[in-house]
Amino acid sequence: xxxxxxxxxxxxxxxxxxxxxxxxxxxxxxxxxxxxxxxxxxxxxxxxxxxxxxxxxxxxxxxxxxxxxxxxxxxxxxxxxxxxxxxxxxxxxxxxxxxxxxxxxxxxxxxxxxxxxxxxxxxxxxxxxxxxxxxxxxxxxxxxxxxxxxxxxxxxxxxxxxxxxxxxxxxxxxxxxxxxxxxxxxxxxxxxxxxxxxxxxxxxxxxxxxxxxxxxxxxxxxxxxxxxxxxxxxxxxxxxxxxxxxxxxxxxxxxxxxxxxxxxxxxxxxxxxxxxxxxxxxxxxxxxxxxxxxxxxxxxxxxxxxxxxxxxxxxxxxxxxxxxxxxxxxxxxxxxxxxxxxxxxxxxxxxxxxxxxxxxxxxxxxxxxxxxxxxxxxxxxxxxxxxxxxxxxxxxxxxxxxxxxxxxxxxxxxxxxxxxxxxxxxxxxxxxxxxxxxxxxxxxxxxxxxxxxxxxxxxxxxxxxxxxxxxxxxxxxxxxxxxxxxxxxxxxxxxxxxxxxxxxxxxxxxxxxxxxxxxxxxxxxxxxxxxxxxxxxxxxxxxxxxxxxxxxxxxxxxxxxxxxxxxxxxxxxxxxxxxxxxxxxxxxxxxxxxxxxxxxxxxxxxxxxxxxxxxxxxxxxxxxxxxxxxxxxxxxxxxxxxxxxxxxxxxxxxxxxxxxxxxxxxxxxxxxxxxxxxxxxxxxxxxxxxxxxxxxxxxxxxxxxxxxxxxxxxxxxxxxxxxxxxxxxxxxxxxxxxxxxxxxxxxxxxxxxxxxxxxxxxxxxxxxxxxxxxxxxxxxxxxxxxxxxxxxxxxxxxxxx
Amino acid sequence: xxxxxxxxxxxxxxxxxxxxxxxxxxxxxxxxxxxxxxxxxxxxxxxxxxxxxxxxxxxxxxxxxxxxxxxxxxxxxxxxxxxxxxxxxxxxxxxxxxxxxxxxxxxxxxxxxxxxxxxxxxxxxxxxxxxxxxxxxxxxxxxxxxxxxxxxxxxxxxxxxxxxxxxxxxxxxx
Ligand code: FES
Ligand code: FES
Numbered sequence: 001x002x003x004x005x006x007x008x009x010x011x012x013x014x015x016x017x018x019x020x021x022x023x024x025x026x027x028x029x030x031x032x033x034x035x036x037x038x039x040x041x042x043x044x045x046x047x048x049x050x051x052x053x054x055x056x057x058x059x060x061x062x063x064x065x066x067x068x069x070x071x072x073x074x075x076x077x078x079x080x081x082x083x084x085x086x087x088x089x090x091x092x093x094x095x096x097x098x099x100x101x102x103x104x105x106x107x108x109x110x111x112x113x114x115x116x117x118x119x120x121x122x123x124x125x126x127x128x129x130x131x132x133x134x135x136x137x138x139x140x141x142x143x144x145x146x147x148x149x150x151x152x153x154x155x156x157x158x159x160x161x162x163x164x165x166x167x168x169x170x171x172x173x174x175x176x177x178x179x180x181x182x183x184x185x186x187x188x189x190x191x192x193x194x195x196x197x198x199x200x201x202x203x204x205x206x207x208x209x210x211x212x213x214x215x216x217x218x219x220x221x222x223x224x225x226x227x228x229x230x231x232x233x234x235x236x237x238x239x240x241x242x243x244x245x246x247x248x249x250x251x252x253x254x255x256x257x258x259x260x261x262x263x264x265x266x267x268x269x270x271x272x273x274x275x276x277x278x279x280x281x282x283x284x285x286x287x288x289x290x291x292x293x294x295x296x297x298x299x300x301x302x303x304x305x306x307x308x309x310x311x312x313x314x315x316x317x318x319x320x321x322x323x324x325x326x327x328x329x330x331x332x333x334x335x336x337x338x339x340x341x342x343x344x345x346x347x348x349x350x351x352x353x354x355x356x357x358x359x360x361x362x363x364x365x366x367x368x369x370x371x372x373x374x375x376x377x378x379x380x381x382x383x384x385x386x387x388x389x390x391x392x393x394x395x396x397x398x399x400x401x402x403x404x405x406x407x408x409x410x411x412x413x414x415x416x417x418x419x420x421x422x423x424x425x426x427x428x429x430x431x432x433x434x435x436x437x438x439x440x441x442x443x444x445x446x447x448x449x450x451x452x453x454x455x456x457x458x459x460x461x462x463x464x465x466x467x468x469x470x471x472x473x474x475x476x477x478x479x480x481x482x483x484x485x486x487x488x489x490x491x492x493x494x495x496x497x498x499x500x501x502x503x504x505x506x507x508x509x510x511x512x513x514x515x516x517x518x519x520x521x522x523x524x525x526x527x528x529x530x531x532x533x534x535x536x537x538x539x540x541x542x543x544x545x546x547x548x549x550x551x552x553x554x555x556x557x558x559x560x561x562x563x564x565x566x567x568x569x570x571x572x573x574x575x576x577x578x579x580x581x582x583x584x585x586x587x588x589x590x591x592x593x594x595x596x597x598x599x600x601x602x603x604x605x606x607x608x609x610x611x612x613x614x615x616x617x618x619x620x621x622x623x624x625x626x627x628x629x630x631x632x633x634x635x636x637x638x639x640x641x642x643x644x645x646x647x648x649x650x651x652x653x654x655x656x657x658x659x660x661x662x663x664x665x666x667x668x669x670x671x672x673x674x675x676x677x678x679x680x681x682x683x684x685x686x687x688x689x690x691x692x693x694x695x696x697x698x699x700x701x702x703x704x705x706x707x708x709x710x711x712x713x714x715x716x717x718x719x720x721x722x723x724x725x726x727x728x729x730x731x732x733x734x735x736x737x738x739x740x741x742x743x744x745x746x747x748x749x750x751x752x753x754x755x756x757x758x759x760x761x762x763x764x765x766x767x768x769x770x771x772x773x774x775x776x777x778x779x780x781x782x783x784x785x786x787x788x789x790x791x792x793x794x795x796x797x798x799x800x801x
Numbered sequence: 802x803x804x805x806x807x808x809x810x811x812x813x814x815x816x817x818x819x820x821x822x823x824x825x826x827x828x829x830x831x832x833x834x835x836x837x838x839x840x841x842x843x844x845x846x847x848x849x850x851x852x853x854x855x856x857x858x859x860x861x862x863x864x865x866x867x868x869x870x871x872x873x874x875x876x877x878x879x880x881x882x883x884x885x886x887x888x889x890x891x892x893x894x895x896x897x898x899x900x901x902x903x904x905x906x907x908x909x910x911x912x913x914x915x916x917x918x919x920x921x922x923x924x925x926x927x928x929x930x931x932x933x934x935x936x937x938x939x940x941x942x943x944x945x946x947x948x949x950x951x952x953x954x955x956x957x958x959x960x961x962x963x964x965x966x967x968x969x970x971x972x973x974x975x
Contacts, residue, residue: 021887028895029883029902031829031869032876038828214833214841214933215896266831266896267933299834521894521934691890691939698936722838722931730927730937735920 013602016534016750019687022523033264036218036235037296044220045074047282047295048138050128050145051304052120055156055376055715056167057149059118059127067130067144072137074289076145078128079117082284087113088275089249090340092347094181094372095492112340112379114250114277114284120149121169121339122376123716124304126277131285131293154715158336158373159313169339169374176374178337181350184367184430192328192365196319200401205784206390208311208336208709209702210725211383213520215266216297217306221282225290230283231259235266237273238558239518243550244495245275245343251283258283262548268520269699269757270382271306273560274343303720307345308709309383311336312353312370312390318398322406324413328365331357331394335372338379344493345380346372351491352387352479355431359395360439360475360653361417366429376715382560384699385478385760392476396765400472400772401781410473410769411447418443418475432479434651435745435753442679442741443475446655449739450675455659467661469672470774474656474762480754481566481650481747498645499563500554501571503532503579505638507625509618511536511543513575516556517568518548522692522756524564527684531569531750535576537603538617554641562652562754565684570748571644577749578640583620586634590615590623650745652753654678656697658766662774667793669771671701674763675737681744681753690738693759697736700763702728706786726786802827803871811858818842818853821868829869829899833931840930843900844868850904852929869899872906881954882909885947886940893934901930901940909947917948 027033064076090111116125128145132138153167160166161176169176193199220233230253236242239260247258265272278295286293297305312333319328335349354368383389399417403410418439419426426434455471462469482488485496502514513532517524525545533540547553556568580600587605588595597608606614615623627636657675662668676697683689706726710718719725744751764785771787772780780795795801802825809824821827821844830853833841842854845867872880879887882905892898908926912918918926923944927937 022890022892024895025887025890025892026879026883028892028898029879029886030873030875030877031899031902033895034828035831035896037822037832040826212933213894213896214839214931215831215894216833265894266833267894269933296832299836299839523890523893687890691893691935694938695893695932695934695936698938699933721836722834723836727931727933728936729931730924730941731921733936733938735938735941 012534013537014534015530015540016684017682018530018685020526020530020540020685022688023526024523035215035264035266036220036233039220039233039263039294041220041222041292044292044294045131045133045289046135046138047129047131047285047293048135048142049126049278049295049301050142051124051126051301053123054120054149054151055123055154056152057120058152059120060148060150062128063146064128066146067141070137070141070144072133073130073141074133075131075285076128076141077285079113079115082114085114085280085284086250086252087111088277089245090343090346091245091494092344093492094179094347094350095490111342112277114280122378124378125339129281129285131289154376154713156375156377156711156715157313158334158371158375161373161375162334162371169376173374177371178341178374179346179350179372180369181354181372182367182369183354185365186367189328189330189365189367193317193319193330196327197322198402198406199317199319200398200405201315201317202397202401202782204314204316204394204397206310206312206314206393207785209309209383209707210303210709211269211271211309212725212727213267213269213271216299216302217272217276218296219278219282220292220294221286222292223283223287229257229259231261232279232283233261233263234279235272236260236262237265237268237518237520237560239548239550240516240555241273241558242275242279246280250280260550262518265520269384270309270386270560272520273558274307274381276305299722300720303725304378304717307342307381308338308378309381309386310390310703311380314394316394316398318402320402324406324408324416326361326363326402326417329358329363329395329398331368333368333370335370336375336377336380337372338377339374340379342379342381344382347492348382348386349380353390356388356391356477356479357395358428358430359392360419360477362419362423363417368430377711378717384696384757388476388478389700389761389764392474392761393765396474396762396769397782400769404776411452414473414475415443432651433648434477435648435747436743437651437653437679438741438743439653442653442677443655445739445741446657446675446677449677449737450657452657462661466664468664468774470660470662470770470772472658472766472769472773474765474769475654476761477651477653478754478758478761479649480562480652480758481646482561482563483649484647485645487648497557498643499556499567499571500641500643501568501575502554502641503572503575505579505621505624507622509542509621511538512546513543513572514546514553515568515572516553517559517564520559522559522564523685523688527565527688528569528572530684531572532576535573536580536617537601562756562758566650566745566748566752566754567644567646569684569752570750571642573749574642574644575640578642579638582634582638586624586630587615587620589629589631589634590620646747648747650681650747650753652678652680652755652758654758654762656762656766658763658770660767660770660774662771662792664796667789667796669705669787669792671734671767673734673737676759677739677741678759679741679743679753680755680758682742682751683755689755692756693738694736696757696759697763698728698733700760701733701767704764704767704785704787705732706788708786802866803868813859815858816854817856817858817861820858821853827868827870831896831899833896838931840904841897841900843903843930845903845907848907850907869902872902881950882906882947885950886943889939889943889946891935891940891943897930897932901932904930905944909944909951912948913951917952918944
C-alpha cells in the first residue's frame with residue numbers, strides 16, 4: 001500500500017505516475033542503439049593512451065621514434081605537443097575552506113594536464129598517445145614508446161599522505177592537504193560529547209570502490225577545417241557541461257565552435273560526468289590529423305583512469321542518554337582525493353558527505369570535519385549515492401553501536417530519534433534544511449513489512465541449520481535536486497546548476513520536448529513524454545523527446561545526483577504550462593469568447609458552459625502555426641522554453657532492513673531478505689523507478705559484500721579487471737521486498753524528489769549492521785567492508801579485525 | 802552468420818567479436834571487458850551461448866553464429882523473450898542487454914517444452930552476464946514471464962504456465 005502525505009500536484013490526464021513501458025527498451029533489446037564504440041565516421045583513425053605503469057615518478061625522457069615507424073601509425077604525441085592546452089579544471093571546491101590546488105590559468109583550481117610531462121602521480125596517469133589506422137595498431141605501438149622514470153616514494157592512504165614526511169604530490173600543495181572543511185557546531189558538539197551519559201566511538205574505513213558501468217568510456221573527435229568547428233561524441237552524463245568546460249576552460253576555443261553529442265550511454269553512476277584527458281585529446285588530434293579520431297577504453301583502462309568512489313577513513317563519535325536519546329554526533333574524516341582534484345571530487349568528499357551525517361535524526365549538536373588529501377591513486381569522484389552513502393554508513397553504524405551499549409533495541413533507538421513530522425522544514429544544523437518528510441510513517445512501514453518482530457524466532461531456527469542470522473537496519477536522508485544555483489555557489493560550485501526544457505508543438509499537433517539533461521539509462525524519453533502529455537492532456541505517444549546533443553538541446557547540466565526527475569521534469573512541466581496558458585489566450589480568440597470563459601481540459605479548449613464551441617489540441621496547433629487572426633500581443637506558433645532553478649534542494653529518505661545468514665563453517669554471508677521503503681515524493685513512472693531502486697540496492701550490497709579497489713604498497717591497482725574486482729552477479733542477490741511512502745517536495749511543481757540512486761545509500765550500513773548483529777555474541781562490535789567470507793570466518797574464530 | 806553464409810580470410814589472432822563488430826558491422830554485440838567476465842559479447846555458436854571475446858574467429862569456421870541482429874528484423878517485432886524483458890523493463894542503459902538476450906535465449910529455448918527453470922536456476926544461468934543498472938531483478942522476472950508464455954503457447958500436455966514470481970510486496974507500486 002502506498003501512503004501519500006501532503007498535497008498531490010494538480011493532475012492532468014493521469015498519464016503521469018503510470019508504469020508505462022519504457023519506449024527506449026525495444027531498441028536496446030534488439031541491439032540497435034548506438035553507443036560511442038559503435039560510431040563509425042568515414043576516415044576514422046584510432047587512438048590509444050599510454051598510461052604510467054608506476055604510481056609516482058619523475059619522467060626523465062620519452063622516446064617515441066620507434067613507435068612512429070610502426071605500420072599504420074599516424075601520430076605519437078606527448079605533453080610537449082600540447083603546451084598551449086590548459087589543464088582540466090576542478091569546478092567544485094568546497095565552499096568556505098582554505099583549499100590548495102594546482103593552478104589553472106583562469107584563476108580556477110586547475111587539476112590535471114591533458115598529458116603528463118614531468119611527474120606521474122598514479123598508475124594509469126596518461127603520458128602519451130598513439131593514433132593509428134586501426135585500434136590494434138595503435139595499441140601495439142604503445143609498447144614501442146620508451147619512457148625513463150626516476151621512481152619517487154608512494155603513498156596511497158589519505159591519513160598517511162597527511163603525516164609528517166609523507167611523499168609530496170604537488171608542489172603547489174604542501175603536505176598534500178587539498179582542503180580542510182568543516183560543517184556544524186564544533187564547540188557545542190564537543191561540549192555535548194564531554195557531558196554525555198553515554199558515548200560510543202568507531203574507527204571506520206569506507207573502502208574505495210569502482211563504479212564500473214558496463215560500458216567503458218569512449219570518445220570520438222571530429223574537427224571540421226572548413227568551419228573551424230569541433231564535434232565530440234562521448235559517453236557523457238552532461239554534454240552541455242562538457243562543452244562548457246572543454247571549450248572555454250581547456251581548449252580555449254569559442255563556445256559555439258564545439259558541439260558535444262552523447263549517443264546512447266551505457267550506464268554511468270557518476271563517473272561519466274567528469275572531464276577526462278581523452279575528451280580533449282581526440283579533438284586536438286582530429287584537428288592535427290584532419291581525420292576523425294576515436295578512442296574506446298578497455299575495462300582495465302577504465303579501472304585505472306575513470307574516477308573512483310567513497311574512500312574515507314573516519315573516527316566517529318556519538319553521544320546520548322542512557323534511555324536512548326542521541327545528543328550529538330561528530331565525525332573526523334580523512335578523504336582520499338587521489339592524485340588530482342577531479343571535476344567535482346573535492347565537493348563530493350566534503351559537502352555531499354558531511355552535511356548529511358545526522359541522517360533522519362533530530363540531533364541537537366553535530367559536527368563534521370574532513371581532511372581531503374592527495375595520494376598516488378586514481379582521482380576520486382562520484383559513485384551512485386556518493387557522499388550520502390558514506391554519511392549514512394557512519395551514522396547507522398554508530399546508532400547500532402549505541403543501541404548495543406545501552407542495551408536497547410536498535411529499532412527503538414531509531415524510532416525515538418527520528419525528526420518529528422511537525423518539525424519540517426527541518427534545519428539539520430549541518431547546512432541542509434530538509435524540505436518535507438514523515439519519517440515515523442516510513443520507518444514503521446519498513447519495520448512492519450520486514451517482519452522485524454519475528455527475527456528472534458528466525459535466529460533460533462537458523463542456528464539449527466548451522467547458520468547465524470542477523471538483522472540490520474539503516475535509515476537515510478539523501479540530498480537531491482542539485483540544485484539551486486545560488487545555494488550551490490555557496491557550496492563552492494563554479495557554475496549554474498539549473499535545468500531547462502524546450503517544447504515545440506508541431507502544426508499537426510505532435511509535440512517535441514527537448515531537454516538539457518541526458519540519460520544514461522533512465523528512460524528519459526518515456527518519463528519526460530509522460531510529464532508533457534499529462535500537463536497538456538494529450539497522448540504520450542504523440543510526444544517525442546530529444547536530448548544529448550548540444551546543437552539541438554537547450555542548456556542544462558545533465559544527469560547526476562538523481563536530479564533529472566526533480567530538475568529537468570519540472571522544467572518540462574512548467575514549459576507545458578506556458579504552452580497551455582498561451583493556448584487559453586489564443587483560444588479566446590479562436591472561440592470568440594473572453595479569456596475567463598476558456599477552459600483547457602483533456603487536450604482541448606472549449607467555452608465554459610458550451611462544450612460545442614471547442615478546438616482540439618491538433619486544431620489549435622494548426623491555427624497557431626498559421627497565426628491567422630492572432631492579435632499582436634500573441635505570437636504565432638507554440639515554442640516555449642523554461643530554465644528551472646529551484647528554491648532549495650529536495651531530500652528523499654527511507655528505511656532499509658537487511659537480513660543475512662552467515663555460514664558457521666565458511667564465513668559466507670548471504671543476504672536472505674531485504675526490505676526497503678523509500679520516499680522519493682511523487683514518482684513519474686513507477687516501473688522505471690522500481691528498476692532504479694533494485695539496481696541501486698544491488699550496487700550498495702556490492703560495497704558491503706565484495707567490492708574493493710585494492711592498491712598495493714607500490715600504488716599498483718591490484719583489482720584492475722573484473723576477475724579481481726568483484727561486482728554482484730545475479731546469484732548474489734535475492735528478490736527484494738519494496739514499498740514506498742510519498743511525501744511530496746514543495747520545491748518543484750511535480751512534488752518530486754530524487755530517486756535514481758537513493759537506494760544505494762543505506763544498504764552497506766544495513767548489511768554490516770546485520771553481520772555485526774549475527775556475530776554480536778562473539779563480542780564483535782564492528783567489521784570492515786567488504787565482508788568477505790575469510791574476514792567473517794576469522795571473526796567467527798575469535799580473531800581480531 | 803545469422804543464417805547467411807559469410808566468407809572471408811582472417812588473421813590467426815582475430816577474435817570473433819572483432820570480426821562481428823569491425824569486420825561485419827554487427828555492432829549489437831558489445832565489448833565490456835577484457836577478461837571474458839562481463840558477458841556483453843555473448844553470441845550463439847551452433848546454438849550454444851559463448852563469449853565471442855574468447856573465441857577465435859578461425860575456430861568458428863563452419864559453425865552457425867547467431868547474433869542479436871538475427872533475433873528480429875531491424876525495428877521488427879520482438880521475440881518472446883525480448884517482449885517479456887520489455888514488459889518487465891529488464892533493461893536500463895541496455896549495454897548488457899544484447900548479451901543477456903543471447904545467453905537467456907538458450908535457457909528459454911532449452912526449457913520451452915519442459916520444466917520452467919526455477920529462480921535460482923535463472924540466477925545461476927545469468928552469472929556469466931554482468932549488469933550494473935538493474936540488479937538483475939527485472940531480468941529474472943522477464944525470464945520467468947518468457948518461460949510462462951512459452952509454456953502457455955506450447956502444445957497441450959506440458960502443464961500449466963508457471964506463475965511469474967512477484968519480486969516485491971507492492972509489485973510495480975514502488
Ligand atoms: S567482452 Fe566478452 S565477456 Fe566481456
Ligand atoms: S542495463 Fe545497464 S548494464 Fe545492464
